[in-house]
Amino acid sequence: MAPADVQAEVLGNRRLSADYNVLLLDAPAIAAAARPGQFVMIRTGPGTDPLLRRPFSVFEIVGDGGRAPSAFSVLCKRVGPGTERLYRLEAGGCLSVLGPLGKPFDLVAPPAEAWMVAGGVGLAPFAALAGALRASGVACRLFYGARTAADLFYLDDFAARGVALDLATEDGSRGTRGLVTAPLEIALRGRPAGAAVTLYACGPEPMLKAVAALAGAHGCASQVSTERVMACGMGGCYSCVVSVRDSSGRARFVRSCLDGPVFDGAAVAWD
Amino acid sequence: MAPADVQAEVLGNRRLSADYNVLLLDAPAIAAAARPGQFVMIRTGPGTDPLLRRPFSVFEIVGDGGRAPSAFSVLCKRVGPGTERLYRLEAGGCLSVLGPLGKPFDLVAPPAEAWMVAGGVGLAPFAALAGALRASGVACRLFYGARTAADLFYLDDFAARGVALDLATEDGSRGTRGLVTAPLEIALRGRPAGAAVTLYACGPEPMLKAVAALAGAHGCASQVSTERVMACGMGGCYSCVVSVRDSSGRARFVRSCLDGPVFDGAAVAWD
Amino acid sequence: MADLTVRIGSLVLKNPLMSASGCFGYGLEYAGIVDLSSLGAVVVKGLFLEEREGHPPPRVVETPSGLLNAIGLQGIGARRFVREKLPELRRLNAVVVVNVCGTTIDEYAEVSRILSDAEGVAALELNISCPNVREGGIQFGSDLASAGAVVAAVRKVTPLPIFPKLTPNVTSVAAFARAAEENGADAVSLVNTFLAMVVDVERRRPVLSNGMGGLSGPAIRPIAVRMVYECAQQVRIPVIGMGGIASARDALEFLIAGASAVQVGTANFVDPLIWTALAAGIEDYMIRHGIARLADLVGTLERGR
Amino acid sequence: MADLTVRIGSLVLKNPLMSASGCFGYGLEYAGIVDLSSLGAVVVKGLFLEEREGHPPPRVVETPSGLLNAIGLQGIGARRFVREKLPELRRLNAVVVVNVCGTTIDEYAEVSRILSDAEGVAALELNISCPNVREGGIQFGSDLASAGAVVAAVRKVTPLPIFPKLTPNVTSVAAFARAAEENGADAVSLVNTFLAMVVDVERRRPVLSNGMGGLSGPAIRPIAVRMVYECAQQVRIPVIGMGGIASARDALEFLIAGASAVQVGTANFVDPLIWTALAAGIEDYMIRHGIARLADLVGTLERGR
């Protein structure tokens, strides 16, 4: 399915905190085609500084009642000039949005369980993923870590979808104190022998690497969503490469915008 | 008086038309010091595209009841990316504003009359000028030309200050059809012999040149506000030069941000 | 309707718009959203004889109105290109120009021979200007004799139009354009990227893994326009201009300064559908100015005010 | 408190921040809002022996994240400067560096002599790199022998520290830095502006009255950083870096790449009060990284990841 380049109206900008916001974008062509784990490239404004589009995961896919999806949202964390602009946007504005792009997550089917592991804004691909998995009856669990309790968002939404939550904060203000991989490891240890679990991970690279290692150690599959600087998002520039082992075990640079951003955690040649 | 570089809050943005707006800026230091004909350099937003500040005349100087001026406005015409940003600003935003800068108009005193000649957004310096002149009892007349009737602004305000209006539009939709210099010439011809009139002009360069020529032909003084690309507004770059004759009659390039933007129309070496 | 055709050596292009090498993959990546046959030519990623891995990430970093890259010419090599990409490009009626790389003069010639023997390559752009590989690339492009030698060697093995791509990192680009012309080039293309560096001040290391990289994008446009003007003044062969083109107005700057055709690189990342707007904008300009043929616009810059 | 002092030849500056020539008038224009004595040095507008009118407007045009200028070195000449500006600059305790221009080697020497004889000039920056005047300037700066000859001639007539200002419009800036060092320069400063052009497509003429101009501002910063790095690798004398510095972070890029001091030009137009923020930002960085003396930061870039 070819991506679309649309002028999307901003239907709403919900500021979750001083740094996080959720933009709801009117973009039926993208919303209808998007699969969980895919991303869009957003031009944050006019002019040439910032110059490039910025990649964002498709967060929620919003349907119009029972009809086809007509809008989708992105969860943004303010870290620089591009996300600053997105944070300040008002409803009614317009954005160039190109997508959906990249390879989505592979969806498991029951009885396999899906355990999602999110670090910070790495939560972004999991609203859509949880929606799709729950719709096909997959048992879902979300391991979600952040700096502090105030940076944990959308907990009620995941809970309402029937996703079990395991929280962790670095300052211990909510859930386990420390990294989210700690409760994950405990859960992996404690799971009934033979229960098929696939780990889905999105967050800082060290977390992805740790999740892939845990998956390996506990005989689970893992799908990790990588994050590289992406200049084009379309396969045109070769900026976004991730080192991935091919079937012969040789590590090669592959474009994460085309062959990812989701990769088999076991195939990534972590450095 | 040294200029100030202030972070001015936008108290209001009145959009007069699809292209014109008036920004009211909270900047007591500038408002109190500004004299009619001076300008400010405004940074239209963050980032490096657009890179430079943009020069704008001080339009209205707004007092706080009887107390010292606390705010001033600028009249903006949308012509490019910088003015586009200013057009879109919302009240509550902040702008870097440097000023007041440049040489103001010399104010005449009664019985001399002041005839202001404005072309389009060249109206900008005349609200403040009319205010100052009327306060000292100078008879004022405004010759004001624009493309079309809808581009003539603030007529009631000038009228309310006791300024006589002579309008011209290129399409004839209001006032004389054609350029504003036509009614000006008629008025100059018709004025009582010996009546001292100073012409104040701001607008496109051909208009300034014509006004200076008319002033010369009719034995009036003229003060013209020139418009050059200005990179710094402070005398640092020598980008903004106007060719002006010195006392010996030799034309030299002088910086319009320091020695202008207001010049004696008779001294400018028009090309 | 204005006549937008462009002639480069024996090649006639339907319009002056080309993708810049390395900014459009092998073309096929964009086939889903761009009609490749609507471009004057599709210039594909630089190819050596063999596959290349390129540099580790980070490979790019954004700069004010610019992009710094050190991809390191990751690519599938000439033979795999002919086998795996060319048939599909032909099927889509793309006019294919291949950006030819080499670490030796022999490699340039060998890659050129392979591509000339294949069906469906319209022209060869000789990349003697890549700042991101130690061997080859800019090493040939910053020395007049070597640059000439590469062109002469390729000229011997191919009947295809060839255009060396010049580096801006020299005192006189025009001297290299003349050397290219004298050695049988059908055109020259310029500019490749400017050698540049961004420092990560917290880590006190270059941001890019390779250290330095090449700067592209609107930031460099005024320098590129100047260089295209200088070259066009000094050679009779066509000049293919690029560097920061992001709108029809930008493309017109290059054409008026003397470019017969233009390439778009970085701006394609921002706006992959840019081609239609560029073609329409140029045509609109020509109609507005009463210019029937593109060739009548090329190089019409007047000096002085 | 960190030690920000910088030594350039016999000169000790209180901090590494200098105004770039041509971007700060004669300094006095800013005296109302900037304490001139708080700058490491005030580098004033380029001066010939005699007054100069410069080019007709338009003299500048904005480009993406850059500024193109062809002022044409309008100035009051060395003698009037000494008479009319220097006394006030001394009164304000400014460390004054004069940017010296010439159309002949003799003129460089004569201007340097006049300025050396005057009381209150701390150093001379030799402008062998202005792209905007036909005679002099870049003509000396793009030829190794002439560049060396200018430095040697000025060296003979002045005891003041001298630093030639290098043009980036050459294949190897570092070669010019070496030539400067060999001929007795106390430092080199770089970069001057990049020769460039903007075309007014409607009028099919250059926007600037002079045709071409020099590009400055953040757009060129990554190229300037690379050149400063290259020069610092190849000479032992201090390098004074500039090109697009607009924040403390930007200044730190240059210092880490090897500049002992930095100049700020275009960004001063946007933010004339930038100096305090720059000094504070550099000092803050040094404290945060446990660097006591600025000299311990200069040139600490590590290569590789």
Ligand SMILES: Cc1cc2nc3c(=O)[nH]c(=O)nc-3n(C[C@H](O)[C@H](O)[C@H](O)COP(=O)(O)OP(=O)(O)OC[C@H]3O[C@@H](n4cnc5c(N)ncnc54)[C@H](O)[C@@H]3O)c2cc1C
């Ligand atoms: C596939 C994919 C999906 C993504 N999904 C999301 C999402 O759903 N939500 C979300 O918020 N983000 C997401 N991201 C990340 C997001 O794209 C970036 O946060 C965004 O591009 C930042 O843009 P910016 O202009 O705000 O900041 P930038 O300035 O572009 O980048 C800020 C970061 O880059 C570093 N940086 C920039 N320049 C330099 C330099 N010169 N030296 C050193 N470091 C530098 C900064 O330190 C900082 O950490 C995703 C990324 C990818 C690849």
Ligand SMILES: Cc1cc2nc3c(=O)[nH]c(=O)nc-3n(C[C@H](O)[C@H](O)[C@H](O)COP(=O)(O)OP(=O)(O)OC[C@H]3O[C@@H](n4cnc5c(N)ncnc54)[C@H](O)[C@@H]3O)c2cc1C
């Ligand atoms: C002293 C002074 C006072 C002023 N007062 C006011 C005022 O009160 N109100 C007001 O609205 N304006 C005023 N101006 C004018 C105002 O400063 C400009 O309109 C503003 O700077 C435009 O900025 P911009 O970014 O919107 O457009 P820009 O893009 O900077 O400029 C737009 C104009 O420049 C031309 N231009 C830009 N780049 C090029 C190029 N490459 N080739 C050819 N042409 C080009 C465009 O054709 C266009 O006409 C004043 C100017 C001066 C000098």
Ligand SMILES: Cc1cc2nc3c(=O)[nH]c(=O)nc-3n(C[C@H](O)[C@H](O)[C@H](O)COP(=O)(O)O)c2cc1C
């Ligand atoms: C990511 C990237 C990769 C590039 N790869 C190549 C290449 O393989 N061969 C080549 O000749 N030029 C390459 N270039 C240079 C471009 O083709 C072009 O010359 C340059 O980017 C200037 O044009 P632009 O400003 O429109 O991008 C590359 C540029 C970029 C940004």
Ligand SMILES: Cc1cc2nc3c(=O)[nH]c(=O)nc-3n(C[C@H](O)[C@H](O)[C@H](O)COP(=O)(O)O)c2cc1C
């Ligand atoms: C308007 C303007 C005038 C300049 N005049 C001079 C000059 O007289 N002498 C000189 O050596 N450099 C001159 N320069 C170059 C600057 O000193 C500096 O080298 C260049 O602008 C790069 O720094 P920046 O990007 O911080 O501006 C001038 C630059 C500008 C923008």
Ligand code: FES
């Ligand atoms: S972002 Fe350009 S190839 Fe992936």
Ligand code: FES
């Ligand atoms: S605008 Fe810089 S000197 Fe006038």
